Amino acid sequence: MTGKPELDALNNLLLGFSVALSPANLFWCFVGVFLGTIVGILPGLGPPATIAMLLPLTFTLDHTTAIIMLAGIYYGAKYGGSTTSILLNVPGESASVVTCLDGYQMARQGRAGAALGIAAISSFVAGTFGVLGLMLIAPPLARFALKFAPPEYFALMALGLAMVVFLAGKSMIKALLAMFVGLWLATVGTDPFSAQSRFTFGRFELLDGIDFIVASIGIFAVGEVLANLEARGGTEFLKFSGRLKNLLPTLEDIKACRFAFLNGSLVGFIIGVLPGAGSTISSFISYGLEKAVSKHPEKFGTGVIEGVAAPEGANNSDTGGSLVPLLTLGIPGSNTTAILLAALILWGFRPGPLLIQDNPALFWGLVASMYVGNVMLLILNLPLVPLFAQILRVPHHVLYPTILGVSIVGAYSVSGSLFDVWMLGFFGLLGYVMRKLDFPAAPLVLGLVLGDGMERALRQSLMMSQGDLSILVTRPLSVTMLLLTLVVILMPILRKVKDWRLKAAGEEA
Amino acid sequence: MERSIYSLSAIFLVLALAAPLSAQSFKPTKPIEAVVHTGPGGGSDIFARAIADMMEKEKILEQRLQVVNKSGGGSATAMAYLAEKKGETHTIGFFTGVWVTNPLTTMEAKVMIKDLTPILRLVLEPAVVAVKADSPYKNMKDLIEAAKKSPGQLKQSGGSVTGRDNLVRLVIQKATGAKWVYVSFPSGGERIANLLGGHVQMMVIEPQEAGEHIKAGNLRVIAALTEKRLPAFPDVATLKEQGIDVPVIPQARGVLAPPGVPKEVVQYWEGVFDRFTKTASWKKYLEQNQFEDGYLKGPGLNKFFVSLTEQMREVLKEAGAKVVR
Amino acid sequence: MEPRSIKDLSSAIALAVFGLYVTIEAARFSYLTEDGPGPGFLPLWLGIGICSLSLCLIVVNQLRPAPKPLGRQHNWSAESRAMAGWLALMGAVLLFPFLGFTLCLVLLTVFLIALMERRSIWSAVFVALGLGIGFHLIFVVALGLSLPKSSLGF
Numbered sequence: 001m002t003g004k005p006e007l008d009a010l011n012n013l014l015l016g017f018s019v020a021l022s023p024a025n026l027f028w029c030f031v032g033v034f035l036g037t038i039v040g041i042l043p044g045l046g047p048p049a050t051i052a053m054l055l056p057l058t059f060t061l062d063h064t065t066a067i068i069m070l071a072g073i074y075y076g077a078k079y080g081g082s083t084t085s086i087l088l089n090v091p092g093e094s095a096s097v098v099t100c101l102d103g104y105q106m107a108r109q110g111r112a113g114a115a116l117g118i119a120a121i122s123s124f125v126a127g128t129f130g131v132l133g134l135m136l137i138a139p140p141l142a143r144f145a146l147k148f149a150p151p152e153y154f155a156l157m158a159l160g161l162a163m164v165v166f167l168a169g170k171s172m173i174k175a176l177l178a179m180f181v182g183l184w185l186a187t188v189g190t191d192p193f194s195a196q197s198r199f200t201f202g203r204f205e206l207l208d209g210i211d212f213i214v215a216s217i218g219i220f221a222v223g224e225v226l227a228n229l230e231a232r233g234g235t236e237f238l239k240f241s242g243r244l245k246n247l248l249p250t251l252e253d254i255k256a257c258r259f260a261f262l263n264g265s266l267v268g269f270i271i272g273v274l275p276g277a278g279s280t281i282s283s284f285i286s287y288g289l290e291k292a293v294s295k296h297p298e299k300f301g302t303g304v305i306e307g308v309a310a311p312e313g314a315n316n317s318d319t320g321g322s323l324v325p326l327l328t329l330g331i332p333g334s335n336t337t338a339i340l341l342a343a344l345i346l347w348g349f350r351p352g353p354l355l356i357q358d359n360p361a362l363f364w365g366l367v368a369s370m371y372v373g374n375v376m377l378l379i380l381n382l383p384l385v386p387l388f389a390q391i392l393r394v395p396h397h398v399l400y401p402t403i404l405g406v407s408i409v410g411a412y413s414v415s416g417s418l419f420d421v422w423m424l425g426f427f428g429l430l431g432y433v434m435r436k437l438d439f440p441a442a443p444l445v446l447g448l449v450l451g452d453g454m455e456r457a458l459r460q461s462l463m464m465s466q467g468d469l470s471i472l473v474t475r476p477l478s479v480t481m482l483l484l485t486l487v488v489i490l491m492p493i494l495r496k497v498k499d500w501r502l503k504a505a506g507e508e509a
Numbered sequence: 510m511e512r513s514i515y516s517l518s519a520i521f522l523v524l525a526l527a528a529p530l531s532a533q534s535f536k537p538t539k540p541i542e543a544v545v546h547t548g549p550g551g552g553s554d555i556f557a558r559a560i561a562d563m564m565e566k567e568k569i570l571e572q573r574l575q576v577v578n579k580s581g582g583g584s585a586t587a588m589a590y591l592a593e594k595k596g597e598t599h600t601i602g603f604f605t606g607v608w609v610t611n612p613l614t615t616m617e618a619k620v621m622i623k624d625l626t627p628i629l630r631l632v633l634e635p636a637v638v639a640v641k642a643d644s645p646y647k648n649m650k651d652l653i654e655a656a657k658k659s660p661g662q663l664k665q666s667g668g669s670v671t672g673r674d675n676l677v678r679l680v681i682q683k684a685t686g687a688k689w690v691y692v693s694f695p696s697g698g699e700r701i702a703n704l705l706g707g708h709v710q711m712m713v714i715e716p717q718e719a720g721e722h723i724k725a726g727n728l729r730v731i732a733a734l735t736e737k738r739l740p741a742f743p744d745v746a747t748l749k750e751q752g753i754d755v756p757v758i759p760q761a762r763g764v765l766a767p768p769g770v771p772k773e774v775v776q777y778w779e780g781v782f783d784r785f786t787k788t789a790s791w792k793k794y795l796e797q798n799q800f801e802d803g804y805l806k807g808p809g810l811n812k813f814f815v816s817l818t819e820q821m822r823e824v825l826k827e828a829g830a831k832v833v834r
Numbered sequence: 835m836e837p838r839s840i841k842d843l844s845s846a847i848a849l850a851v852f853g854l855y856v857t858i859e860a861a862r863f864s865y866l867t868e869d870g871p872g873p874g875f876l877p878l879w880l881g882i883g884i885c886s887l888s889l890c891l892i893v894v895n896q897l898r899p900a901p902k903p904l905g906r907q908h909n910w911s912a913e914s915r916a917m918a919g920w921l922a923l924m925g926a927v928l929l930f931p932f933l934g935f936t937l938c939l940v941l942l943t944v945f946l947i948a949l950m951e952r953r954s955i956w957s958a959v960f961v962a963l964g965l966g967i968g969f970h971l972i973f974v975v976a977l978g979l980s981l982p983k984s985s986l987g988f
Binding site for chain 1: 845942
């Protein structure tokens with residue numbers, strides 16, 4: 001390719017669109033998005049499982065069409081995951097857990113439509129950003145990502161864990177306790193560095209650790225059902241307002257989310273580029289960031305619309321991000337991209353640095369179809385939002401058993417084992433007890449998700465430095481993130497000091 | 510006397526005719542469950558699906574081969590699942606080296622290969638030692654010398670500490686006296702990323718994974734971990750040729766069945782794979798993926814497993830890993 | 835200032851005991867190996883952290899002013915309803931290998947509706963059957979997920 005890079009990019013994009021907008025590819029992209037959304041709604045069936053399940057459908061298709069369909073499924077599944085998070089407090093996949101926090105509260109206040117709508121819009125904005133990023137800055141970004149070694153990952157995980165500060169609610173001690181329990185849950189299983197099993201109680205099902213989806217469905221959904229069983233079918237807590245205002249986000253809502261769109265797009269994309277850093281951490285960090293810069297942070301957790309927009313954006317723009325290492329280096333950035341990689345290999349493609357050069361139609365067709373997929377997702381789902389919101393009109397004596405049934409199916413389908421359903425019951429009880437004792441659930445989930453990665457990164461770093469702790473603080477990238485972490489941790493303390501000073505000044509006056 | 514000879518021959522004739530008839534008495538009547546220990550997209554999953562595809566194309570099997578993912582605890586879940594399906598004739602499993610080593614180090618992995626019914630070994634996955642293309646190490650000698658000069662400074666990225674990557678490192682360390690660090694990463698992507706980013710200096714990698722990066726000029730292969738040089742890398746010497754005399758630790762892949770499966774079923778599968786491994790698709794697949802043809806069945810296969818288990822036990826013990834069986 | 839809470843006290847004590855368990859178990863593993871922190875490293879610190887935090891919680895709780903006496907016993911009926919629901923769920927899971935998913939879901943739904951919501955048994959059965967059939971159609975037939983089956987084939 002010669003000539004100015006901007007022209008090249010434009011040429012390639014045109015080539016891509018000519019591929020993506022062909023009737024066959026458009027149709028199959030639509031099918032992918034549609035099926036992906038439906039299956040993604042089912043808890044426990046996140047994008048990796050969805051793609052694996054629907055992969056056989058693509059065998060009869062042309063390869064470019066097939067990968068376009070798979071990308072559509074990926075997007076659809078991501079969006080489907082948010083729907084159950086908002087309506088039923090059941091996280092559809094790991095990255096939708098944060099959406100439960102404010103999204104479900106919005107649903108309880110009768111604003112389910114607005115929450116669903118902003119999720120769709122934010123996903124669209126951020127997803128488009130992600131595709132733009134993939135298109136324009138993929139190679140230099142990939143080189144940047146290679147600079148990330150275990151010390152940087154450790155700093156990133158530390159920053160992620162520091163987000164507990166934003167999830168704390170009333171009692172910081174209780175939030176920390178919940179997080180520590182989550183971190184402990186993360187240690188259950190085989191220790192990869194010494195091949196010893198920790199806290200497995202002799203059960204081989206626990207060798208791989210506690211499945212995150214089972215734990216979060218248990219704590220959130222089953223716990224919620226149990227808590228609601230207390231009141232004897234009395235108070236109508238799931239309000240539903242038929243007014244259009246609450247069926248879709250209003251203009252004020254969208255204005256309030258301006259920063260959230262940017263936040264989600266950037267955070268999700270950058271973290272998505274790093275192989276091994278999932279979209280879960282990006283959704284937590286963007287939520288924390290949104291709360292940190294908000295003018296009304298104390299309202300987060302009670303149904304604030306930016307609290308839905310930010311994480312939803314983050315877990316969509318990371319799609320584009322995780323494709324960066326896959327397409328430029330042949331390195332999958334996440335579970336889902338690993339399956340895409342497997343599919344490409346099965347069809348005879350060799351993803352690697354040469355994929356783009358050797359198969360421009362495939363790569364640019366994929367990129368262009370991601371634009372198309374994003375648009376389709378928006379068009380498909382916005383009108384469906386009021387329909388989805390109708391779910392809340394279902395009387396709860398029908399709703400609770402449905403939630404329980406869906407939770408069981410979700411837990412069972414993780415690995416086809418009844419053991420996971422027992423774990424679901426255990427976590428359901430835990431979620432209920434935590435609710436009764438006023439312990440926040442989000443920090444526990446945060447600890448569970450990040451604990452493994454953090455421990456790994458710490459031990460990998462110390463292995464690389466042969467025990468020299470300074471490796472963690474002598475590298476510029478990791479130092480920057482660790483300083484950020486420190487700032488985040490100190491924020492509530494500083495705020496308390498400020499409050500004290502104000503109170504003292506007020507008393508003197 | 511004559512009469513008894515006639516009747517004896519008659520009996521022999523009948524038996525001789527009946528024997529092949531009874532051998533053909535097994536034919537699958539529903540889709541075959543093919544158990545793999547990885548999730549969708551994992552190595553064994555891709556391998557099994559590729560074989561299922563090729564079998565359909567070459568019309569070797571009357572029934573469909575249905576891949577079933579039983580991932581968890583390395584191979585523990587898959588092996589436990591197969592052990593429960595005692596006598597089930599329509600289930601097979603695709604094994605790898607992990608199926609041998611996992612029960613040796615993990616208390617909870619109670620099922621061993623000897624508790625199942627091996628059918629045959631299909632391929633041996635070779636591996637190579639790769640370094641970054643612009644690194645100063647052109648062969649194993651450079652690497653070993655550098656490691657000896659600064660012990661514990663060089664780093665290798667790889668998978669689990671009981672996986673082949675680390676076992677290779679341990680036997681080489683023992684044979685040469687060099688010492689370097691092993692950093693474990695759960696995903697192949699991270700291993701390669703760390704190598705490309707210069708955070709580790711080497712890794713053990715399968716040739717088809719390395720292929721693309723080598724073509725792009727990012728990686729250099731400095732040793733082949735095989736008995737003979739690899740056809741795709743004719744200029745790359747084996748460890749033995751470079752003066753490092755260590756046993757080759759094979760990564761084998763093959764097929765086995767649940768316990769208590771009748772002999773006819775084993776013979777049926779042997780027949781199927783006999784025909785399958787002669788097809789053009791299979792030969793092309795071997796070439797594309799740079800697998801070594803490791804076709805082995807019957808008593809030779811059992812001997813292979815016994816010696817592999819012993820070898821693994823020894824290497825693991827020397828590595829300081831806790832061997833529980 | 836918030837009053838002292840028996841909830842916080844009991845949860846803190848329970849967590850302290852748990853933290854102690856984790857610390858003791860963690861001590862069984864190696865804290866440091868020649869390659870860096872061993873498998874016992876993080877669990878040990880987690881155990882210590884949990885113990886310390888629970889003690890903090892106890893202290894903070896005790897420093898609060900004493901609560902006003904309630905004058906009546908806490909009515910456990912709400913909690914017992916929730917626990918009954920949980921036990922029903924566990925029972926259903928127990929029966930999966932014998933009765934299959936669909937039947938167990940039906941039974942669980944009947945229990946939850948009839949006993950929890952005090953509706954007529956017939957509406958409970960009606961809803962339960964509807965749910966059971968719905969789940970079976972969507973998950974087993976349409977999506978082909980393999981859910982636990984009973985000897986009746988569903």
